[in-house]
Amino acid sequence: MAPGVHWLMATSLQMLSALSFLHASSSIWKQNFTISRCYKIHDLSTLTTMKKTDVRPNTSHPKLNAALCKENFIASITIFGAEMEKAFDEPMRDQVTRTHLTEDIPDANKCTVIGGSGFLGQHMVEQLLARGYTVNVFDMRQGFDNPRVQFFLGDLCSQQDLYPALKGVSTVFHCASPPPSSNNKELFYRVNYIGTKNVIETCKEAGVQKLILTSSASVIFEGVNIKNGTEDLPYAMKPIDYYTETKILQERAVLGANDPEGNFLTIAIRPHGIFGPRDPQLVPILIEAARKGKMKFMIGNGENLVDFTFVENVVHGHILAAEHLSRDAAVSGKAFHITNDEPIPFWTFLSRILTGLSYEAPKYHIPYWVAYYLALLLSLLVMVISPVIQLQPTFTPMRVALAGTFHYYSCERAKKVMGYRPLVTMDDAIERTVQSFHYLRKVE
Numbered sequence: 001m002a003p004g005v006h007w008l009m010a011t012s013l014q015m016l017s018a019l020s021f022l023h024a025s026s027s028i029w030k031q032n033f034t035i036s037r038c039y040k041i042h043d044l045s046t047l048t049t050m051k052k053t054d055v056r057p058n059t060s061h062p063k064l065n066a067a068l069c070k071e072n073f074i075a076s077i078t079i080f081g082a083e084m085e086k087a088f089d090e091p092m093r094d095q096v097t098r099t100h101l102t103e104d105i106p107d108a109n110k111c112t113v114i115g116g117s118g119f120l121g122q123h124m125v126e127q128l129l130a131r132g133y134t135v136n137v138f139d140m141r142q143g144f145d146n147p148r149v150q151f152f153l154g155d156l157c158s159q160q161d162l163y164p165a166l167k168g169v170s171t172v173f174h175c176a177s178p179p180p181s182s183n184n185k186e187l188f189y190r191v192n193y194i195g196t197k198n199v200i201e202t203c204k205e206a207g208v209q210k211l212i213l214t215s216s217a218s219v220i221f222e223g224v225n226i227k228n229g230t231e232d233l234p235y236a237m238k239p240i241d242y243y244t245e246t247k248i249l250q251e252r253a254v255l256g257a258n259d260p261e262g263n264f265l266t267i268a269i270r271p272h273g274i275f276g277p278r279d280p281q282l283v284p285i286l287i288e289a290a291r292k293g294k295m296k297f298m299i300g301n302g303e304n305l306v307d308f309t310f311v312e313n314v315v316h317g318h319i320l321a322a323e324h325l326s327r328d329a330a331v332s333g334k335a336f337h338i339t340n341d342e343p344i345p346f347w348t349f350l351s352r353i354l355t356g357l358s359y360e361a362p363k364y365h366i367p368y369w370v371a372y373y374l375a376l377l378l379s380l381l382v383m384v385i386s387p388v389i390q391l392q393p394t395f396t397p398m399r400v401a402l403a404g405t406f407h408y409y410s411c412e413r414a415k416k417v418m419g420y421r422p423l424v425t426m427d428d429a430i431e432r433t434v435q436s437f438h439y440l441r442k443v444e
Contacts, residue, residue: 106170112136115176117143124315138165156195166206175214180243192246200257210325213254216247217272223401229409240398258333265325268335276311277436287440290359298347299404300368305343307408310429313422320418336414342426343408356434358442368404
C-alpha cells in the first residue's frame with residue numbers, strides 16, 4: 001500500500017475523532033436553534049398505527065372540516081409522501097367547538113409565545129415584557145418562574161391543550177421545535193408539521209390575528225455555497241437533514257395560511273446560527289469537545305463565511321414583524337432573513353468562543369474535498385451494512401458542508417420593509433456570550 005494511502009487512513013481516523021462533535025452540535029450551524037422543545041414524545045409504536053379512519057369529521061364546524069381536508073391533501077403531496085401521511089394522519093386531536101362572543105375580541109397588546117420555556121422563547125418573553133406586552137407562554141414544561149407571565153402546559157398537537165393559551169390574544173409567536181440534533185424523523189414531522197397545522201387551526205378558532213413563525217434560513221441550503229442569499233431562492237430540493245425537511249413543510253403551511261380577507265396574517269422569520277447567553281447547545285457542546293481534545297482540526301482553509309445571529313437580534317426581528325403586520329402591509333405571507341448582517345468565517349467564530357474561555361483554537365487544516373469524500377464513503381458503508389446493523393452516521397457529507405462552505409444571507413428585505421437593523425454587533429455579541437459562560441472557562 002502506498003505511503004500516501006497510509007497517510008490518508010491515519011488522517012481519516014484523526015478526522016473522525018476531530019469531527020465527531022459536528023452532529024451533536026449541529027445547532028451551531030443551523031438557524032433554528034430553537035431549543036423550546038414544546039412537544040410531547042409519544043411511544044412511536046402507537047404513532048405508526050394511526051389510520052386515516054381515526055380522523056372523524058366535526059359536523060358542527062364545516063369550515064374547519066374544509067380547511068383540514070385541504071391541508072391533508074397538501075400534506076399528501078409533500079416530500080414525505082404517503083408513508084408519513086399514513087403514520088401521522090391525525091393532525092388535530094380533541095377538537096373543541098367555540099362560539100366567538102363580543103368579549104372574546106383579542107387584546108392588541110396581548111400575545112402568546114409557543115415554546116416560551118426554551119432558549120429563544122425565554123429571550124422573546126423577556127423582550128416582549130420589557131416593551132409592555134402582556135404575555136402567555138405555552139410549552140410542555142415551565143422553564144422559568146415569572147409572575148408576570150401566565151403559563152399553559154400541554155401538547156402542541158392537542159387543540160384542547162392549546163386553545164386556552166390563544167384565546168383573547170392578538171399575536172402568536174411560534175418558536176417551538178425539537179432541537180436539530182434530535183435526528184428523529186417522526187418527531188420532527190409530528191411537532192414541526194402536524195403541530196404547526198394545529199397551531200394554525202387553533203389560531204383561527206381562537207380569533208388570533210397574527211402568527212409569526214420562527215423558521216430557518218437553512219430551508220434554502222443544499223450543501224453548496226450561498227453568498228448573500230435572498231428569500232427569492234427556492235426551497236431546497238435536497239434538504240440537509242430531517243429537521244430542515246420539516247421546517248420547509250412548516251413554513252409552507254404557515255405562509256399558505258395567510259388570509260388578509262379573513263383577518264389572519266402570517267409571516268416567517270428565518271434566522272441562522274442563533275447564539276447567546278443561556279444557549280444550551282453551541283457553547284456547552286463546543287467546550288465539551290475542546291476538553292476531549294476534539295477541536296484541533298478545521299475543515300478547509302478557514303475562510304468560509306457563515307451567518308451567526310445573536311439571540312436578541314432574532315427576537316427584535318420577530319417583534320418588528322408583529323408590529324408591521326397589517327392587511328395592506330408588504331410583510332404578510334412572506335419570509336424574512338434575520339441575521340447579524342456581519343458574516344464571519346465559521347472557524348473564526350468558533351475560535352473566538354474557545355479562546356475567550358481559555359481553550360486553544362483549531363490549528364490543523366484538513367482539505368475540504370478529503371473530508372467530504374471520506375464522509376461520503378462512510379455514508380455508503382453505513383448504507384451497505386444497514387440490513388444487518390442499523391447505524392446513525394454522525395460524520396456525513398452535509399455535516400462537512402455545514403462546516404466548510406459559505407452560507408450567509410441578505411437581510412435587505414427586512415431592512416427595507418420592516419426597518420430591521422441588528423441591535424447588537426457581532427463583537428459585542430461574542431463578548432457577552434463568552435462572559436455569560438464564564439463558569440466553563442478552562443482552569444489551568
